[in-house]
Amino acid sequence: MTRTFTESADVVVVGGGPAGSATATHLARAGARVIMLEKSAYPREKVCGDGLTPRAMAELTRLGIAAADQGWKANRGLRIHVGRAQYTMDWPTLTDVPDVGYTVRRSVFDQVLADHASQAGVQVITGATVTAPVLRRGRVTAVTTKDGRSFEAPVVVAADGNSSRLSVAMGRHRIASRPLGVAVRAYFTSPMSDEVWLDSWLELWDGPVNRSHLLPGYGWSFPLGDGTCNVGLGLPDASRFRDVDFRALMTRWLATMPPQWGFSVDHQVGAVASAALPMGFNRKPVAGSGLLLVGDAAGAVNPFNGEGISYAMESGRFAAEQIIQALARGIHTRAADRVLAGYATRLEQAWGGYFWLGNLFGRVIAHPAIMRLAAHHGLPIPVVRQLTHRLLAHLNDQPGHDGYDRVINALCALAPKA
Ligand SMILES: Cc1cc2nc3c(=O)[nH]c(=O)nc-3n(C[C@H](O)[C@H](O)[C@H](O)COP(=O)(O)OP(=O)(O)OC[C@H]3O[C@@H](n4cnc5c(N)ncnc54)[C@H](O)[C@@H]3O)c2cc1C
Numbered sequence: 001m002t003r004t005f006t007e008s009a010d011v012v013v014v015g016g017g018p019a020g021s022a023t024a025t026h027l028a029r030a031g032a033r034v035i036m037l038e039k040s041a042y043p044r045e046k047v048c049g050d051g052l053t054p055r056a057m058a059e060l061t062r063l064g065i066a067a068a069d070q071g072w073k074a075n076r077g078l079r080i081h082v083g084r085a086q087y088t089m090d091w092p093t094l095t096d097v098p099d100v101g102y103t104v105r106r107s108v109f110d111q112v113l114a115d116h117a118s119q120a121g122v123q124v125i126t127g128a129t130v131t132a133p134v135l136r137r138g139r140v141t142a143v144t145t146k147d148g149r150s151f152e153a154p155v156v157v158a159a160d161g162n163s164s165r166l167s168v169a170m171g172r173h174r175i176a177s178r179p180l181g182v183a184v185r186a187y188f189t190s191p192m193s194d195e196v197w198l199d200s201w202l203e204l205w206d207g208p209v210n211r212s213h214l215l216p217g218y219g220w221s222f223p224l225g226d227g228t229c230n231v232g233l234g235l236p237d238a239s240r241f242r243d244v245d246f247r248a249l250m251t252r253w254l255a256t257m258p259p260q261w262g263f264s265v266d267h268q269v270g271a272v273a274s275a276a277l278p279m280g281f282n283r284k285p286v287a288g289s290g291l292l293l294v295g296d297a298a299g300a301v302n303p304f305n306g307e308g309i310s311y312a313m314e315s316g317r318f319a320a321e322q323i324i325q326a327l328a329r330g331i332h333t334r335a336a337d338r339v340l341a342g343y344a345t346r347l348e349q350a351w352g353g354y355f356w357l358g359n360l361f362g363r364v365i366a367h368p369a370i371m372r373l374a375a376h377h378g379l380p381i382p383v384v385r386q387l388t389h390r391l392l393a394h395l396n397d398q399p400g401h402d403g404y405d406r407v408i409n410a411l412c413a414l415a416p417k418a
Contacts, residue, residue, distance in 0.1 A: 005149045009035040009123070010327055012143055012153040014130045014166050017046065018309050019295025020159030021113035022316030025063055028121040030324045035151050036122050037143070039129035042114055046106040047275040048309075049185060050230045051198055051222045053393060054097040055310035061098075062317065065116055072104040073225030078389065079197035082375045088197060089389045092404075095397045101198065103222045103230070109309075130160065133169050139290040140170065154331040155323050155340070157292050159316065162276045164297035167283055172293065178282035178418075179303050179362045180239070181217075184246040184274040185232030187224075190262040195223040202375045204233055204368070207252050214368040219253060221261070231263055234306045236362045238276055247272045279303040280359040281352075281418045287343040292319045298347070303358030304392045311351070318346045352417030354394060359418055 009032075013024045016038030024036040052060075052067070060067055068074070076099075077090040091099040118124045127147075134142035134150065142152035143166065158166040167173075174180065192199070201219040206212045217235040224230060233253055235241050250272050254263045282299030286292065294300070295312030302311060322343040326336040365371045378384040390396055390404045391411075400406040 006142070006152060007035060007149070008152045009033040010153060011035075011155045011157060011323055012037065012151045013122075013157040013159055014143060015039075015158070015160035015295075015297070016042075016114050016117075016124065016126070017110055017159060017161060017295065017312065018113055019297070019312035019316045020157070021110070021117045022059065022063060022313035023157050023159055023294055023320050024122040024124075024316075025113075025117045025120045026317050026320030027323060028117065030320065032324065032327060034122045035153070036114070036117060036124045037128040037130055037145065037151060038114070038124065038126045041126040042111040043107040044110065046110060047183075047185060047273040048106045048230075049183070049220055049222050049232055049306075050103050050105050050109070050224065051220075051307070051309075052102040052104065052109075053307055053310060054091050054094070054099060054101055054395060055307070055393075056313065057100060057102065058097040059310055059313035059317065063113075063116060063313070065112065067102045070104070070112065072102040072108075073223060074196070075101045075103060075198050075223070076196045077101075077198070078393070079195075079199045080379065081199065081201045082203060082379055085380070087379055087385055089385065091393075092390060092395050094395060095401065097395065103198075103224050105224065105230075130166055133166060133291070135289075141290065155290055155292065155326065157294055157316075157319060157323075158297040159294045159312075160297055162278045162296045164283065164293065166291070167293055167297055170289060170291055172283055172285065174278065174299070175282050175284060178299060179236055179279040179359055180282060181234055181236045181277035181279055181301070181306060181362075182238035182241055182274055183232055183234040183277055183306060184250055184272060185230055186250060186272040187228045187269040188231055188263050188267045189227050189269060190221075190223075190229045190267065192221060192229050192261050193223045193227050194225055198222050203372060204253060205256050206249065207255075209256050212252070214372060216366050216368045216371065221263070228269060229263075234277065236303075237366055246274045277301045277306050277308065279306070279362065280355045281347070285344060286347060287322075287341050290340075292323070292340065292343055294319050300347070300351070302394055303355060303362045304394070307394075314350070315347060318350070319343050322346065348417045353412035353415035355418035356415040357411060
């Protein structure tokens with residue numbers, strides 16, 4: 001018989017990606033006893049584009065991590081390709097976020113965040129695969145791991161990514177009507193590795209340009225500054241691509257790239273890998289029964305552009321702030337439950353309108369011909385280009401300082417909450 005070993009804390013965080021590490025760090029900094037359980041061991045790979053936007057930089061600063069000291073690759077904005085045209089767009093100068101982004105492999109990034117959590121006092125336990133929640137009177141009070149251990153706490157955070165088995169075990173399934181994208185990436189040695197722009201292609205051809213199918217979604221090349229680029233493509237509706245051979249699709253799309261960029265099989269490093277993008281709050285409720293969902297577990301990927309790292313860290317910060325207030329009010333009291341439930345309101349207020357617009361955008365770009373028409377006719381106009389850039393990258397000050405901020409803020413305020 002396996003001997004059960006139980007440890008306890010104020011909060012147990014399940015999953016040690018950006019959402020889990022950010023949640024745990026903020027909690028520990030505020031004085032909570034935190035255990036973070038991660039099934040793999042660092043460094044571990046995560047299929048991603050490795051791109052950190054200015055929103056992510058602002059969160060890193062809040063965590064006390066200076067990207068500039070890490071040796072990561074800085075970038076100044078986006079270079080958008082539409083047909084033969086290309087447009088460069090600097091990250092805007094804003095009050096709320098800096099005007100710089102970075103790229104770094106997730107194997108490195110996630111370890112830095114987990115080490116940071118550990119330094120903040122979090123008990124980081126790797127090789128701990130959570131298998132089930134333990135319930136008492138309908139509330140989660142502990143989780144058990146594959147190797148027979150159990151970890152108890154009055155509040156548990158699900159930061160276990162897109163499939164979030166913990167949420168599913170608590171009856172919180174994916175909302176099928178919300179967008180679930182899929183993205184594919186591979187690394188290539190390339191002379192573009194030292195570029196200062198994140199390249200993005202708004203036309204995704206399934207073969208020769210203008211002589212094959214136009215796919216919904218976009219392609220990217222993110223320079224890593226180490227001789228390689230992270231190159232991939234994102235498709236907004238995974239259900240339409242269930243039977244697709246992504247490796248073959250990538251090869252066909254990459255054949256449309258200029259050969260001097262080096263995105264050919266002989267320059268590929270490692271395998272082509274794909275993973276899901278849970279977008280627009282595709283799992284609810286995010287709070288209840290002692291369990292809070294953060295990051296991909298909450299479906300908190302931006303439906304406009306597939307960015308998820310900053311939302312993972314931000315949602316972790318929101319969750320941590322609510323939990324700290326709940327602990328102070330006396331856990332299991334009505335006042336504490338109320339403040340935990342307030343996490344859902346916080347997410348809704350922060351991104352509800354924006355994600356609703358993004359979910360709508362996803363439905364529109366599911367028709368690539370519309371996207372193509374809009375890109376070809378809209379992007380040459382500087383005001384439209386700038387507004388599109390700011391809207392899709394979610395880069396607007398609140399309250400607004402310029403016309404772009406004000407338009408985006410007004411759209412988000414008028415939209416229903418996702
Ligand atoms: C191809 C691709 C490209 C992308 N590119 C970008 C990009 O360039 N920029 C960007 O911002 N976003 C990007 N995203 C989205 C981004 O990767 C995610 O939104 C982000 O990783 C979410 O962080 P998270 O911490 O919520 O989840 P994850 O990063 O998935 O972390 C979850 C963690 O939980 C652990 N875990 C899972 N189950 C258990 C369990 N049972 N017990 C214990 N631990 C468990 C996992 O091992 C993992 O470490 C991309 C996604 C894909 C698929």
